[in-house]
Each structure stands twice: as structure tokens, then as C-alpha cells.
Amino acid sequence: MRSTLGIAVFAILLSSVDALAQHPGKTLLAIGDVHRKIYQHDAVSHALATIERLGYESGIYDTYIRTDIQLITKHPIKFAENAAVPDTKGNVANYKNLNDFDAIFFYGIGELELTDQQKADLMSFIKEDGKGFVGAHTAITSFYSWPEWGEMIGGYFDDHPWLIFDAPVINEAPDFPAMKGFPHEFVVRDEIYQVKNFSRNKVRVLASLDANKIDLNNPRVHRTDKDFAVAWAKTYGKGRVFYSSFGHTKQSWDDPRLQQMWLEAIKWAMGLTPGDAQPRPLNTAQRR
Numbered sequence: 540m541r542s543t544l545g546i547a548v549f550a551i552l553l554s555s556v557d558a559l560a561q562h563p564g565k566t567l568l569a570i571g572d573v574h575r576k577i578y579q580h581d582a583v584s585h586a587l588a589t590i591e592r593l594g595y596e597s598g599i600y601d602t603y604i605r606t607d608i609q610l611i612t613k614h615p616i617k618f619a620e621n622a623a624v625p626d627t628k629g630n631v632a633n634y635k636n637l638n639d640f641d642a643i644f645f646y647g648i649g650e651l652e653l654t655d656q657q658k659a660d661l662m663s664f665i666k667e668d669g670k671g672f673v674g675a676h677t678a679i680t681s682f683y684s685w686p687e688w689g690e691m692i693g694g695y696f697d698d699h700p701w702l703i704f705d706a707p708v709i710n711e712a713p714d715f716p717a718m719k720g721f722p723h724e725f726v727v728r729d730e731i732y733q734v735k736n737f738s739r740n741k742v743r744v745l746a747s748l749d750a751n752k753i754d755l756n757n758p759r760v761h762r763t764d765k766d767f768a769v770a771w772a773k774t775y776g777k778g779r780v781f782y783s784s785f786g787h788t789k790q791s792w793d794d795p796r797l798q799q800m801w802l803e804a805i806k807w808a809m810g811l812t813p814g815d816a817q818p819r820p821l822n823t824a825q826r827r
Contacts, residue, residue, distance in 0.1 A: 565600040565809050568610060568640045572647035572681075582789045586646050586675060589792045593802045600642075600805065603635065608651050612636050613660040637664045642671030642808045645678045646786065662687060666776025671808025673801070676786035679734065691775050692782055694737030694768075700759035703730045703788065707752040708769055711822065712745040715772065716803040716812045717781065720796050724749065727794065730787035731769055733761060742771040743816045746783075764821075770800070772807070772816040779808045779816065 569590050571583040591602040609616065616634040637660055653661070664670050672691070680696040682688035689695050705728050710721045731748060750765035770783035781804040785791055792798070807814045 565641045565811070566639060567594060567600045567602045567642050567644055567805060567809075568635075568637075569602050569604045569644040570608065570611075570647055571604070571606055572608065572651055580646075580648070580677060580787065582676075582787060582792060583646050585789045585792050586786055587644075589798065590644050590801060590805075593798060594805070597802060599802075599811070600809065602644075603640070608647075608653055608657070610634065610636055610640075611653060611657050611661050613638055613663070614656075637661070637668075637670075640664075640670065641810075642673060642805060644673045644675065644805065645681075646675040647681050648677040651681060658685065658687070662691065665691065665778035665780065669777030669779075669810070671778060671805070671810070672775075672780045673804050673808050674780070674782040675801075676730075676732075676784055678782060679732065679784070689736050691780060693742045693771055693773055693780065694734040697733045697735035697761055699730050699732050700757040701731065701753065703728065706731045706769070707749040708746050709749050710746055711819075712743065712772075714815065715743075715745050716807050716814045717770070717772070717800045718745050719803070720799040721746070725796070727785060727791065727797070728788070729785050729791045731767065732784040733759075734768055734784075735761070737768065739766070739768075739820055740818050742768075742773040743818050744768045744771045744821075746770040766821055772804075772814065773818070774816050779810065781808055 567590070569587050571587045587604045591604060594600040594602045603610070613636055616636065665672050674692055679692055679694055683695060705726050708725050708727055710718050710723050710725065712718045713721070713723065746769040748767035748769060750767065753767070755765065769785065770781075772779070772781050774780070783800070783804070785797055785800075803812065806812045
């Protein structure tokens with residue numbers, strides 16, 4: 540009996556050691572901006588909880604969830620002069636900043652109130668530091684007045700012609716880590732965005748709508764090239780950027796295929812797995 544118990548305990552300890560050995564000690568800042576005075580997505584809370592759980596269960600990264608943009612800075616965050624709790628250690632608060640993170644997961648919306656210094660710090664985090672950025676759904680509805688944001692992320696929202704529907708998707712990059720869990724063609728019930736200021740010369744499109752299976756006569760369709768990207772990856776300076784318009788509904792965050800996509804996207808953005816983000820032209824053979 541003691542021998543059996545000892546073996547069981549040893550097995551548990553061994554598995555714990557293995558898990559710790561595989562944990563790369565990465566840290567993710569997950570931002571869900573829900574205080575804008577415009578439309579708010581009900582899925583934001585569930586999205587952030589799912590991203591945190593994926594990191595915790597996989598042991599790959601720790602997540603810091605925020606619903607504000609305070610930590611988007613490379614400078615120490617100090618107590619206000621009238622802070623309720625006095626500080627005795629140089630007036631610096633116990634906050635992390637961008638220097639403490641390996642990637643950002645962003646499900647924000649609108650014109651967030653970043654200072655010019657915060658904007659510079661965020662771009663430096665990606666371009667100079669070589670860190671990662673993963674944008675979900677509304678990430679391309681942010682910062683229309685900040686051109687470098689659109690350049691970094693790859694485009695801007697330009698309506699959602701079909702609203703929530705059974706989206707027919709083509710997997711254009713089965714070799715890319717985030718797309719390996721999908722077949723060549725698949726369907727996801729979600730709200731897919733149409734994108735403007737977007738070019739395949741600047742990103743590698745990983746997935747797109749099958750233009751042969753959607754209503755192109757919809758008056759809200761603006762693109763004439765029938766090219767509706769759903770997910771893409773790109774490099775920006777030394778950094779890695781991933782975006783997907785998936786994620787409007789709570790149900791999409793429960794889809795195991797999409798959970799795997801987000802996890803692999805975060806790993807790629809953190810530099811934990813290789814993945815070719817070299818831009819490619821539209822493969823017309825995939826449209827037949």
C-alpha cells in the first residue's frame with residue numbers, strides 16, 4: 540500500500556516538475572477596454588477570461604487583465620500626491636509597465652485616451668523591443684485618428700455587411716501555427732469585419748471568407764476585389780503582430796478551434812514558435 544502511494548505521489552511530483560520546466564515564464568497584458576462611450580461588446584469579459592485560462596492551463600504564460608490603458612507605458616507609475624495610502628519607497632506605485640510583458644492581447648474599441656508618450660512607448664514595445672501584439676475583433680475599430688496604429692495592425696474596420704452569420708472561411712496558411720487546427724475550408728458562426736486600408740503586400744493573410752459563398756450584392760459590401768481577410772499575421776519592426784476579426788460572440792470563445800488559434804497566435808507573437816509572416820498575393824486557385 541505504501542509502495543503504491545509512494546509511486547502515485549512521485550508521479551504527481553514528476554508531472555509538476557515537467558510543467559514547471561516547460562513554463563517559459565512569459566507574461567501577457569490582456570486589455571479589454573469597456574469604458575468607451577460607444578458600443579460595448581458583451582463578449583469582452585468572457586474573451587479575457589478565456590485568454591487567461593488558456594495561459595494558465597497550458598502553463599505557457601501568466602495573464603494580467605486590465606480594463607484600462609494605464610500599464611501602456613515604459614515609465615514607472617507613481618502615486619498621486621493626494622494618494623490615500625502614503626508611499627515610503629520613492630513615490631513609485633506597485634504597478635507593472637510594458638517592460639514587464641512579452642505580448643499584448645487587445646480587445647479594445649474606439650479612441651482610447653493614450654498620451655503621445657504612451658503611443659510612442661507602445662510602438663517601441665513592438666518595433667524596437669521585438670515584443671508581440673495580438674488583436675481580437677474590435678482591435679481594428681480603434682485609433683482611427685492615429686495612422687501608425689493602422690499601419691501596425693494592418694487595417695481598419697469598414698463595416699460588417701453580413702452581421703452574425705455562418706461564415707464560410709478558407710484556411711490560406713495551414714503551415715502557420717495558429718491555423719494548423721483548421722481544415723482547408725470551415726464554417727464559424729461569428730461577425731466578420733470588412734477591412735479598409737488593408738493590403739496583402741503588408742501582411743500574410745491566414746484566413747479569408749470564401750467569396751463564392753457570401754452575398755456580394757449586400758449594399759454594405761464596399762470591397763470590389765472580393766478579398767475579405769479574417770485573420771492575418773505580420774512583422775512590425777522587430778515585433779510580431781496577429782489579428783483576427785473572430786470574437787464577437789461569447790460562443791466563439793467557447794469554440795475549441797478558435798481557442799487553439801488564439802493560444803497559438805499568442806505563442807507565435809511571444810516568439811515561442813516559428814511562423815512565416817511573409818506577405819503573399821491572393822491565391823486565386825483557392826477561390827475556385
